[in-house]
Amino acid sequence: MIRRLLFSVSFFCCLGISAQYNNRPIPPELFTYQFTSYVPVEGYFFTSPFKMGVPPSNPNFKSPCPTILDSAGYVVWYLQNGAAGNSDLKFHSDHSKFSFYRNNGGVTTYFILDMNLHIIDSISNTNGTESDAHEFLILPNGNYILGAIRDSIMDLSAYTFNGNSGGTNTIVEAYVVQEFDSGHNVVFEWNSLDHIHPTETYDIYGYNVNGFDYCHGNSIEQDIDGNLLISFRHLDAVYKIDHTTGNVIWILGGESSSFTYTNDVGHGGQHDARRLSNGNISLFDNTNNHPPPHRSRGVEYSLDTVLWTATRIWEYIYTPSFFSIAMGNHHVTPNSYHLINYGLNYRPRPSFALVDDNETLLAECLWQDSVMNYRSHFYDLDFNFQRPTIVCNNDGIQLELTAPSGFTSYKWNTGETTQSIFVNTSGTYQVWMNYGDGMMGSFPIVITNPATECLSSINEEDHSEKLLITHYYDLLGREVLQPFGGNLYLIVYNDHSKRLMYFPK
Numbered sequence: 001m002i003r004r005l006l007f008s009v010s011f012f013c014c015l016g017i018s019a020q021y022n023n024r025p026i027p028p029e030l031f032t033y034q035f036t037s038y039v040p041v042e043g044y045f046f047t048s049p050f051k052m053g054v055p056p057s058n059p060n061f062k063s064p065c066p067t068i069l070d071s072a073g074y075v076v077w078y079l080q081n082g083a084a085g086n087s088d089l090k091f092h093s094d095h096s097k098f099s100f101y102r103n104n105g106g107v108t109t110y111f112i113l114d115m116n117l118h119i120i121d122s123i124s125n126t127n128g129t130e131s132d133a134h135e136f137l138i139l140p141n142g143n144y145i146l147g148a149i150r151d152s153i154m155d156l157s158a159y160t161f162n163g164n165s166g167g168t169n170t171i172v173e174a175y176v177v178q179e180f181d182s183g184h185n186v187v188f189e190w191n192s193l194d195h196i197h198p199t200e201t202y203d204i205y206g207y208n209v210n211g212f213d214y215c216h217g218n219s220i221e222q223d224i225d226g227n228l229l230i231s232f233r234h235l236d237a238v239y240k241i242d243h244t245t246g247n248v249i250w251i252l253g254g255e256s257s258s259f260t261y262t263n264d265v266g267h268g269g270q271h272d273a274r275r276l277s278n279g280n281i282s283l284f285d286n287t288n289n290h291p292p293p294h295r296s297r298g299v300e301y302s303l304d305t306v307l308w309t310a311t312r313i314w315e316y317i318y319t320p321s322f323f324s325i326a327m328g329n330h331h332v333t334p335n336s337y338h339l340i341n342y343g344l345n346y347r348p349r350p351s352f353a354l355v356d357d358n359e360t361l362l363a364e365c366l367w368q369d370s371v372m373n374y375r376s377h378f379y380d381l382d383f384n385f386q387r388p389t390i391v392c393n394n395d396g397i398q399l400e401l402t403a404p405s406g407f408t409s410y411k412w413n414t415g416e417t418t419q420s421i422f423v424n425t426s427g428t429y430q431v432w433m434n435y436g437d438g439m440m441g442s443f444p445i446v447i448t449n450p451a452t453e454c455l456s457s458i459n460e461e462d463h464s465e466k467l468l469i470t471h472y473y474d475l476l477g478r479e480v481l482q483p484f485g486g487n488l489y490l491i492v493y494n495d496h497s498k499r500l501m502y503f504p505k
Contacts, residue, residue: 022368023479024073025413025430025444029065029080032368033351035073038477039362041337043380044076045069047352048087048100049371052344065438066100068385072471072479072492073365074430076385077117079438085133087374091381092138099136108133110146115383117436123184129176135220139179143187145228147217148176152193159199161207170209172198175217177228190228190246192217196235200255202289205234205269219272219329229281231273233326236266236289238273238281252281252303252310259303264312265290267299271343272329272375276300280313284330284340287323294323298330298340298355316340316359322349329375337362339378352376388433388442392454399423399450403442407433423450444470469493 022032031049050064066089067078079086085103092099097120098113108131112121125131129148137145152174156166172193179188198214201207205216216234223229227243237254241247250258252273253266268289274282281301287294300314316338327343341352351373353364367373391402402420403410410417411432423429428446432439446469447453471492472480480489 025428027411027432031371034366037072037363037479041071041362043071043378045378046089047373047376048089049367049373051370074444075441077438077440090377091379095138101133103133107131110136117438119437125178134218137220139222142182144180145220146178147220148178150174150176162203167209170212173213175215177220195248201234221274223275229273231270233269236268259308259310262309262311276332282330282332284328295321296324298338316355327374331377333378333380335380337378339376341373341376344372346370354378390442390445394454399453401429403431409434423447
């Protein structure tokens with residue numbers, strides 16, 4: 001209880017002190033950000049920040065680079081590519097593969113990477129569908145599932161939308177689920193218009209005779225029985241469909257819900273509906289259709305398919321609460337961490353936050369102004385990336401930082417591109433080297449005094465064996481860039497070892 005209180009104090013202190021600064025070293029390609037760790041955790045954050053509406057021709061354009069951060073918020077790896085639309089980097093644990101998607105000129109391609117982060121396969125939608133850029137799954141049998149859109153012409157003049165009659169020739173955007181085998185052949189296809197009528201939509205999401213996105217699917221999940229769960233933003237509902245016949249099994253939320261909520265108002269404009277190992281359903285509730293105030297949240301429901309009730313058993317609402325109108329996800333890990341990614345949302349509100357089952361805030365990230373994430377994930381993976389270690393050397397005249405040899409590309413957070421750099425100012429330094437189809441980041445090294453740092457290692461034969469300090473934490477769990485005299489700090493080294501150290505005045 002005392003620890004939770006201390007970290008709550010640290011949270012509010014940090015809000016007042018560091019709300020608008022960026023505190024992690026980055027290579028030139030990435031957006032700046034502020035990361036705060038309140039409670040040490042083990043794992044990796046996968047995220048894909050981007051700016052909406054900035055074309056590649058704009059001088060302020062930066063290519064979205066799917067990025068992996070370590071548990072302290074330092075860049076471990078990022079995709080190096082000049083394409084305009086990369087997103088949704090994630091890990092498929094059952095297959096030991098990574099994936100992301102790239103939207104180029106309206107065509108979405110999903111890329112699959114091996115454990116060395118090399119691209120080994122790619123796939124796009126087919127059969128006259130338009131790429132949807134919302135979901136990609138690898139099923140237990142190795143098949144791929146992708147979401148897509150197919151246009152159909154419908155006479156909706158007998159129905160009313162936003163108080164007006166629909167058009168006789170409305171272009172209706174149907175949501176399509178396509179499953180591909182190992183040879184990229186379609187083995188299952190499902191079309192929403194075969195099972196869901198456009199009148200199930202809500203008026204707040206709009207009607208357009210030239211392109212009526214009536215359901216807007218945004219996530220697909222294979223349920224434990226092999227059937228599929230699909231989240232429809234514009235229906236405020238999650239549908240369970242039969243993976244063989246395509247028939248609707250049940251509906252959670254929306255105009256035709258199979259369930260009654262026992263202790264909740266339901267969800268609106270939701271994203272990322274997932275079946276958890278405990279049998280519950282998690283999702284990110286944007287709350288678009290809630291009565292005011294709109295407070296976006298991560299939520300978890302228990303479903304009773306005998307009494308047909310849905311009971312909220314967990315939710316997390318950030319303090320202070322806020323509304324995220326679109327995008328977002330809620331990733332629950334096997335260790336019961338909850339990564340809440342807030343989608344279309346900007347500073348001073350967080351881009352994503354990591355909390356535990358007790359709703360304790362463990363970490364959060366704020367990208368620079370006008371930068372957002374479609375999805376982010378947290379994986380407490382059972383392997384370590386092969387991150388290089390920076391060697392520090394000081395001959396009494398100048399301090400030199402050196403990256404390992406054998407790479408063709410080096411990028412320091414200082415902007416330099418050589419294997420070694422000379423340092424004359426205090427700060428945190430990091431270098432990235434080519435690895436797979438991206439750049440692997442070193443462990444960061446904190447230099448507090450360039451005049452004296454590393455002198456103790458001058459006569460050592462192997463400088464790489466020297467332990468280097470990478471992080472300082474005060475007793476409230478806040479990371480500090482430089483310790484102040486007269487205080488006790490938790491010191492973290494580049495081999496992940498830790499010890500308490502007193503810094504005299």
